[in-house]
Amino acid sequence: MVGMTSPSVIEVRNFSMVLGGKQIVDDLSFEVGRGETFGLLGSNGSGKTTTLRALLGIYTPTSGELLVNGAPFNPATSGPLGYLPEERGLYRKEKVIDVMTYFGQLKGMARTAAALWSMGFLRRVGLEDHARVRLDKLSGGQQQKVQVGVTVMNNPDIVILDEPTKGFDPINRRLLLDIVEDQRRAGATIVMVTHQMEEVERLCDRVLLLKDGRAEAYGTVEAVRESYGGHMVRVQYSGTLPPPQGWQVVTAERNYAEFALADGTDDQRVLRTLMDAGVTVHRFDATTASMEQVFLSIYGHAPEEASA
Numbered sequence: 353m354v355g356m357t358s359p360s361v362i363e364v365r366n367f368s369m370v371l372g373g374k375q376i377v378d379d380l381s382f383e384v385g386r387g388e389t390f391g392l393l394g395s396n397g398s399g400k401t402t403t404l405r406a407l408l409g410i411y412t413p414t415s416g417e418l419l420v421n422g423a424p425f426n427p428a429t430s431g432p433l434g435y436l437p438e439e440r441g442l443y444r445k446e447k448v449i450d451v452m453t454y455f456g457q458l459k460g461m462a463r464t465a466a467a468l469w470s471m472g473f474l475r476r477v478g479l480e481d482h483a484r485v486r487l488d489k490l491s492g493g494q495q496q497k498v499q500v501g502v503t504v505m506n507n508p509d510i511v512i513l514d515e516p517t518k519g520f521d522p523i524n525r526r527l528l529l530d531i532v533e534d535q536r537r538a539g540a541t542i543v544m545v546t547h548q549m550e551e552v553e554r555l556c557d558r559v560l561l562l563k564d565g566r567a568e569a570y571g572t573v574e575a576v577r578e579s580y581g582g583h584m585v586r587v588q589y590s591g592t593l594p595p596p597q598g599w600q601v602v603t604a605e606r607n608y609a610e611f612a613l614a615d616g617t618d619d620q621r622v623l624r625t626l627m628d629a630g631v632t633v634h635r636f637d638a639t640t641a642s643m644e645q646v647f648l649s650i651y652g653h654a655p656e657e658a659s660a
């Protein structure tokens with residue numbers, strides 16, 4: 353994991369945004385280090401897309417600073433950056449391979465190299481038979497794959513993804529995450545908005561959770577899990593559980609239970625208490641709450657993708 357000692361590629365300082373007379377983002381500050389994968393999370397309407405748009409100069413901030421490599425974003429000088437916006441859409445009347453090759457050239461690739469790379473990408477995502485098909489003849493998910501391809505073409509140093517796996521089935525979601533993971537291995541700094549907490553756990557080093565335009569939680573995935581979800585234990589057992597002593601029962605099924613531990617209760621004490629009460633423990637896992645549980649505890653509901 354890359355810590356905060358690495359130089360920041362992205363710096364957001366005291367960013368506020370008012371749109372249509374409404375305070376959308378309120379005094380937000382965060383940094384993303386080089387090579388880090390950063391998750392921008394939050395419920396619908398909490399200001400994630402607005403923050404990305406302001407970062408990329410699509411919106412002018414009401415106040416504060418948003419810097420890419422030390423200066424406000426400028427496509428000519430900020431270095432290679434790939435952006436998958438929330439609103440999808442390429443040149444819909446052109447053929448897939450022509451659109452991809454065109455974008456590759458815009459990103460500095462030679463025409464043949466861009467075409468070759470595009471064919472390789474289309475093969476990887478199962479669209480090799482669609483290379484010469486017009487984009488508007490593709491399904492929404494297929495078009496999204498092409499757009500992800502365009503975003504990561506020529507391995508940009510910074511990759512910004514607004515809900516990259518939105519609407520995908522689990523197999524295609526995994527395929528897309530593998531592609532993001534390749535970018536990260538190649539050294540890219542990645543900022544992603546997602547409502548998929550298992551993606552966050554798989555990919556993100558640090559996260560920021562936005563609530564009503566303010567930072568509710570900010571830090572490494574482990575630290576956020578620990579401070580918002582606390583410690584948990586999962587027990588597989590036979591016998592009768594004693595009354596809770598320093599824990600709260602979160603889940604109790606036949607022979608399986610999950611406890612949220614109160615501050616100051618350590619897992620070894622829970623194990624001893626169970627054994628002293630004559631419970632036979634078959635399996636005992638000490639863990640921290642999942643990001644899904646953290647999300648639930650902050651927002652009071654499970655994460656939901658933005659509507660199309």
Ligand SMILES: Nc1ncnc2c1ncn2[C@@H]1O[C@H](COP(=O)(O)OP(=O)(O)OP(=O)(O)O)[C@@H](O)[C@H]1O
Nearest residue numbers: 371372376394395396397398399400401402403658
């Ligand atoms: N141009 C605009 N004018 C007025 N309000 C806007 C504008 N753009 C966005 N908003 C409002 O700002 C709020 C935040 O929107 P934003 O798209 O940043 O949320 P989000 O966190 O990305 O949500 P989602 O998860 O649904 O994509 C919403 O209430 C939205 O309606």
